[in-house]
Amino acid sequence: MTDTTKTASEQDRVLIFDTTLRDGEQSPGATMTHDEKLEIAALLDEMGVDIIEAGFPIASEGDFEAVSAIARQSKNATICGLARANYKDIDRCWEAVRHAKSPRIHTFIGTSPLHRAIPNLDMDQMAERIHDTVSHARNLCDNVQWSPMDATRTEHDYLCRVVEIAIKAGATTINIPDTVGYTAPRESADLIRMLVERVPGADTIVFATHCHNDLGMATANALAAVEAGARQIECTINGLGERAGNTALEEVVMALKVRNDIMPFRTGIDTTKIMNISRKVATVSGFPVQFNKAVVGKNAFAHESGIHQDGMLKNAQTFEIMRPADVGLADTSLVMGKHSGRAALRAKLKDLGYDLADNQLNDVFVRFKALADRKKEVYDDDIVALIQDQVTSAEHDTLQLKRLRVVCGTDGPQEAEMTLSVEGVDHAIDATGDGPVDAAFNAVKMIYPHHAKLHLYQVHAVTEGTDAQATVSVRLEEDGKIATGQAADTDTVVASVKAYVNALNRLIHRRQKSAPGADMKDVHYSSHA
Numbered sequence: 001m002t003d004t005t006k007t008a009s010e011q012d013r014v015l016i017f018d019t020t021l022r023d024g025e026q027s028p029g030a031t032m033t034h035d036e037k038l039e040i041a042a043l044l045d046e047m048g049v050d051i052i053e054a055g056f057p058i059a060s061e062g063d064f065e066a067v068s069a070i071a072r073q074s075k076n077a078t079i080c081g082l083a084r085a086n087y088k089d090i091d092r093c094w095e096a097v098r099h100a101k102s103p104r105i106h107t108f109i110g111t112s113p114l115h116r117a118i119p120n121l122d123m124d125q126m127a128e129r130i131h132d133t134v135s136h137a138r139n140l141c142d143n144v145q146w147s148p149m150d151a152t153r154t155e156h157d158y159l160c161r162v163v164e165i166a167i168k169a170g171a172t173t174i175n176i177p178d179t180v181g182y183t184a185p186r187e188s189a190d191l192i193r194m195l196v197e198r199v200p201g202a203d204t205i206v207f208a209t210h211c212h213n214d215l216g217m218a219t220a221n222a223l224a225a226v227e228a229g230a231r232q233i234e235c236t237i238n239g240l241g242e243r244a245g246n247t248a249l250e251e252v253v254m255a256l257k258v259r260n261d262i263m264p265f266r267t268g269i270d271t272t273k274i275m276n277i278s279r280k281v282a283t284v285s286g287f288p289v290q291f292n293k294a295v296v297g298k299n300a301f302a303h304e305s306g307i308h309q310d311g312m313l314k315n316a317q318t319f320e321i322m323r324p325a326d327v328g329l330a331d332t333s334l335v336m337g338k339h340s341g342r343a344a345l346r347a348k349l350k351d352l353g354y355d356l357a358d359n360q361l362n363d364v365f366v367r368f369k370a371l372a373d374r375k376k377e378v379y380d381d382d383i384v385a386l387i388q389d390q391v392t393s394a395e396h397d398t399l400q401l402k403r404l405r406v407v408c409g410t411d412g413p414q415e416a417e418m419t420l421s422v423e424g425v426d427h428a429i430d431a432t433g434d435g436p437v438d439a440a441f442n443a444v445k446m447i448y449p450h451h452a453k454l455h456l457y458q459v460h461a462v463t464e465g466t467d468a469q470a471t472v473s474v475r476l477e478e479d480g481k482i483a484t485g486q487a488a489d490t491d492t493v494v495a496s497v498k499a500y501v502n503a504l505n506r507l508i509h510r511r512q513k514s515a516p517g518a519d520m521k522d523v524h525y526s527s528h529a
């Protein structure tokens with residue numbers, strides 16, 4: 001039974017293990033650059049995440065470098081890397097995480113009947129592999145996490161047996177993954193309870209819960225596991241992750257805070273940092289947050305209906321169970337306009353959680369003025385879109401949009417006149433298409449031929465009104481590699497092309513990383529500039 005009478009400091013601490021940079025980044029299209037990973041890791045560290053799973057070091061040179069750099073820069077958080085159940089993976093993982101003040105190796109193997117069949121190991125052979133690999137990891141690092149992947153579909157007797165073996169071999173955290181998002185809250189709790197009761201040595205380790213959201217129950221399943229004895233929640237910002245994603249950090253943390261009366265557990269998270277990191281992850285992953293997403297959605301604190309607005313004006317608590325400020329949302333949406341100065345913009349950015357260096361502020365200010373010239377009132381969301389636009393485009397990008405004019409209307413074909421700079425050289429072209437966006441994308445393809453396929457094209461209005469900025473997301477796939485680009489502009493076609501170019505730049509960057517210098521060799525440019 002949970003004791004609800006404890007004071008805050010007496011309450012059990014639940015560790016927050018963030019896997020945005022590993023399980024989240026594994027989501028198709030959510031690939032992040034090295035610098036983006038470092039920036040997100042720094043924000044996670046700053047917000048009080050206990051353990052950051054920074055990547056899967058054996059997966060690629062890029063993953064290895066990112067995990068090592070995050071390990072070196074971490075100030076407070078434990079830095080963890082993932083490794084399969086073999087010595088090579090574990091050694092590589094240790095090489096990357098060992099630079100951290102507090103390193104952790106996380107090794108796993110699929111223990112359910114379906115997963116045992118893949119390496120073709122019988123129960124005894126797998127048990128032996130678990131013993132050997134966990135012991136090997138523990139000889140390298142005194143902080144070892146072990147996961148029986150697909151635990152929620154593993155036979156209970158076998159699960160107890162292998163958990164006991166992992167504990168005896170030196171695991172200090174046992175993570176129980178619901179890999180396919182199959183479990184439900186009562187079952188999630190019963191499973192942890194069973195392990196706590198049946199496994200010798202269970203009281204010497206921390207049980208973790210790792211839930212996927214395929215049936216929309218990841219948050220509820222994680223919280224149920226905590227009530228049954230788990231003391232580490234594995235989660236991602238915005239619930240990013242494969243398929244329907246992972247448990248969302250902001251949801252479990254806010255649930256434990258808001259309903260501390262019935263779930264008396266504490267975390268070390270500074271919740272006022274939530275909104276900022278949510279925006280950052282949405283931008284760099286290219287996965288926008290759904291409007292009605294709990295805690296961080298655009299509508300999470302919006303009150304539209306007359307009854308709700310009336311209630312809110314009389315007493316905010318009538319319809320608000322948490323204050324916007326608790327998650328780092330500025331209370332007011334102070335409208336900015338073309339007369340607002342640099343100091344006002346700096347103050348607004350600070351409110352929104354962005355502390356920019358002077359040169360970055362100058363750049364945003366120029367773009368803010370340009371936007372304010374086109375748009376009477378500039379809202380918070382407009383400013384966030386401006387910042388995100390700056391984050392996604394870099395001066396050293398191979399492709400840069402210089403000029404675009406489209407002709408559209410009822411009589412086709414629609415036309416696009418474009419100047420695109422490729423490695424600093426301008427190329428101009430006219431193209432036609434089925435609509436202005438199609439014509440503009442065709443122009444990009446003519447100037448920079450490629451065979452990347454368009455997987456997603458999505459447009460959102462940032463604010464209300466016909467002068468609203470549009471944020472566009474474009475996902476491209478080329479030879480199995482996926483990249484997502486995002487951009488914002490009051491002109492939807494311009495935003496679309498910038499997002500397309502941004503996704504292409506990311507693909508080019510990945511190509512260059514896998515074969516330095518290979519990218520530009522075979523590219524034929526067509527131009528009549």
Ligand code: KIV
Pocket residue numbers: 023108147149150175177178179180210212
């Ligand atoms: O979902 C899962 O099973 C995982 C493991 C690697 C822990 O992500």
Ligand code: ZN
Pocket residue numbers: 023177179210212
């Ligand atoms: Zn997972």
